[in-house]
Structure formats: structure tokens, C-alpha cells
Amino acid sequence: MAGNIIKILANLPDFLRKSMLQTKLREFYLMEERDKHETISMVLKAASTIEASVLSVLIKTWMEVLSEFDGVRISNMVRIYCEEILMNPKTIENLNIESLINVFCSLQDKQKEKLADCLKEVILSFPNRYELLEIIPKPALKILKIK
Numbered sequence: 110m111a112g113n114i115i116k117i118l119a120n121l122p123d124f125l126r127k128s129m130l131q132t133k134l135r136e137f138y139l140m141e142e143r144d145k146h147e148t149i150s151m152v153l154k155a156a157s158t159i160e161a162s163v164l165s166v167l168i169k170t171w172m173e174v175l176s177e178f179d180g181v182r183i184s185n186m187v188r189i190y191c192e193e194i195l196m197n198p199k200t201i202e203n204l205n206i207e208s209l210i211n212v213f214c215s216l217q218d219k220q221k222e223k224l225a226d227c228l229k230e231v232i233l234s235f236p237n238r239y240e241l242l243e244i245i246p247k248p249a250l251k252i253l254k255i256k
Contacts, residue, residue, distance in 0.1 A: 115152075115159050119167040126167070130174045138182055149186075149193050157203030164205070169212045176220040183227040191231055191241055198244045206246045213252065225253055 118126055137145060156164055175183055194201050213221060232255065235241050242250065 115155050115167055116163060119159075119163045123170065126170050127174060130171055131177075134174055134178065137186070145186075145189050146193060149189050150197070153190070153193055153197070153200040157200060161205040161208040165208050165212050168209060169215065172213065172216055172224060173220060176216070176223050180223065180227050180230075183224065184231050187228050187231045188235070191235055194244060195237060195241060201244060201246070206249060210248055210252055229253055229255065 118129060121129065137148065140148065159167075175186070213224070216224070232238060232241060232245075232253075242255070
């Protein structure tokens with residue numbers, strides 16, 4: 110079901126997709142911690158079943174919208190993603206990392222910097238940082254200038 114929702118969102122016009130993602134992200138931050146983890150777990154599982162071109166459209170809008178939030182909220186979300194990835198490393202192995210890196214690189218410099226800073230902050234303060242660094246694909250670490 111989550112895969113179908115992702116496909117539908119990706120096929121919406123930009124202005125609708127952005128508006129819906131803004132609403133969903135605001136709702137996400139109001140959820141209980143357990144529900145946040147469940148949501149991100151479902152997203153990670155569904156993302157690996159979506160073709161790269163469709164996922165790229167949605168991820169770009171998601172990154173643009175996410176970069177509008179303050180660093181604390183971004184870091185909170187990234188932390189949960191990291192925790193979920195550590196619990197199930199296969200989720201990241203099944204993603205087309207190259208297309209996701211291309212999407213990240215296509216963002217405006219200010220957006221890239223904000224998202225990268227939050228991601229680096231989470232990684233470097235993460236209790237299992239070395240385990241996490243082993244899971245993150247090398248090209249992604251290179252873009253972040255880690256390692």
C-alpha cells in the first residue's frame with residue numbers, strides 16, 4: 110500500500126505534491142515516536158519497490174520540503190531513518206543510491222548544505238556511528254565529505 114501511495118504522490122503535479130508533502134511532514138512531527146518509526150520503516154520498505162525515476166521525483170520534492178524545516182526537526186527525522194536502517198540494513202542496499210545522490214546534487218546549494226549538515230550531525234553523534242558508517246554507501250559518504 111505504501112508503494113502505491115508513493116507512486117500516486119510522484120505522479121501528482123509539483124504544486125500538489127509539494128503541498129501534500131508539507132502537510133504530511135507537519136503531521137509526522139506530531140506523531141508519537143513509535144508511529145514515526147513505523148512510518149519510516151514502511152517508507153524504506155516501499156521505496157525499494159519503486160522504480161528509480163518515479164522515486165527520484167518524489168525524493169527531490171521531499172528533500173526540498175524537508176529543507177524548509179528547522180535543523181532540529183530535520184535531524185530528528187534523519188536520526189529515525191538511521192535507526193531504522195541499522196535495524197534493517199537491507200532496506201538501503203535495495204535502493205538506487207546513484208539516483209538518490211543525483212537528486213541530492215540537483216538541489217539548491219543552501220538546501221544541500223542544510224540537509225548535509227543535519228545528516229552529518231546525526232551520524233557523528235550516533236551511538237553506533239561506526240556501524241552506521243559501514244552501512245551507508247561509499248558514494249553517499251563521499252558527497253557528505255565523510256571518510
